[in-house]
């Protein structure tokens with residue numbers, strides 16, 4: 001046995017001309033295939049190259065901000081995805097739908113929510129560096145950068161310490177009718193996403209602010225209700241609360257009768273201060289900004 005192995009190895013290594021031929025040819029063939037095809041292989045065409053489903057969070061955000069912003073944006077997508085599912089399931093036969101969108105056809109509503117939940121995320125950006133200096137303004141949770149960066153939104157430190165997670169839906173005494181639209185980070189960010197031109201397309205805008213005004217708009221102008229960013233926030237919150245968070249109960253609450261009593265006024269701290277050069281759309285957001293922060297009798301400044 002000791003002498004057997006070297007004999008076999010020798011036989012394999014030297015081989016006979018008859019057996020070496022095919023092996024060598026096969027090796028040559030393999031080598032040629034690799035060298036010939038690798039460099040000249042065409043780059044496969046990818047229709048969605050450059051697109052992204054990751055939230056675009058600027059390098060100015062630290063680890064804490066990045067984690068909380070990612071969570072908030074996931075919440076926004078979850079709210080929007082459920083709102084879409086509700087409309088796809090029930091269309092205009094849903095009482096919840098009629099409450100906020102009246103007799104409007106449902107396709108545009110589905111579209112806005114789908115854009116927020118599933119749209120490409122490479123075309124806008126969230127940053128944390130207070131680049132325009134607005135985060136020093138009392139009560140500002142963030143703002144769309146307007147002419148300084150049309151597809152950029154700054155989220156100020158205040159947001160990370162005040163905005164609630166979606167898991168807390170219907171908690172803390174919150175009701176949809178009386179709560180601020182920025183109470184939950186997810187709903188706040190739906191608003192901020194709609195301000196980005198690549199999402200809101202400049203038509204999802206401000207047509208009504210408070211809960212009472214939004215309900216009125218559903219009756220009086222359904223075509224505007226389906227593009228009203230506050231209405232889109234309210235419906236998503238109400239549907240999620242009733243269908244998911246507290247099934248068949250929700251926390252719709254009672255719409256405050258008197259304007260300004262409670263509930264959401266201007267909306268966000270999402271809009272920039274009066275810019276020096278005003279475009280028509282910047283002018284309309286400026287007027288919204290004017291109503292969004294107000295000083296209460298106790299001296300506290302409230303912005304949503």
Ligand SMILES: *[C@@H]1O[C@H](CO)[C@@H](O)[C@H](O)[C@H]1NC(C)=O
Pocket residue numbers: 092093098102103104
């Ligand atoms: C719902 O949509 C249908 C068309 O699909 C329309 O005929 C009907 O009037 C709508 N109902 C409401 C309450 O908007």
Ligand SMILES: *[C@@H]1O[C@H](CO)[C@@H](O)[C@H](O)[C@H]1NC(C)=O
Pocket residue numbers: 062063064065156157158160
């Ligand atoms: C990140 O920034 C926030 C302010 O927005 C601050 O409270 C937090 O401590 C910072 N986190 C780290 C890890 O530095």
Ligand SMILES: *[C@@H]1O[C@H](CO)[C@@H](O)[C@H](O)[C@H]1NC(C)=O
Pocket residue numbers: 131132134144145146147148272273275
């Ligand atoms: C844009 O930048 C200028 C200069 O920094 C600033 O005064 C202005 O408030 C910024 N605009 C917005 C919308 O933040």
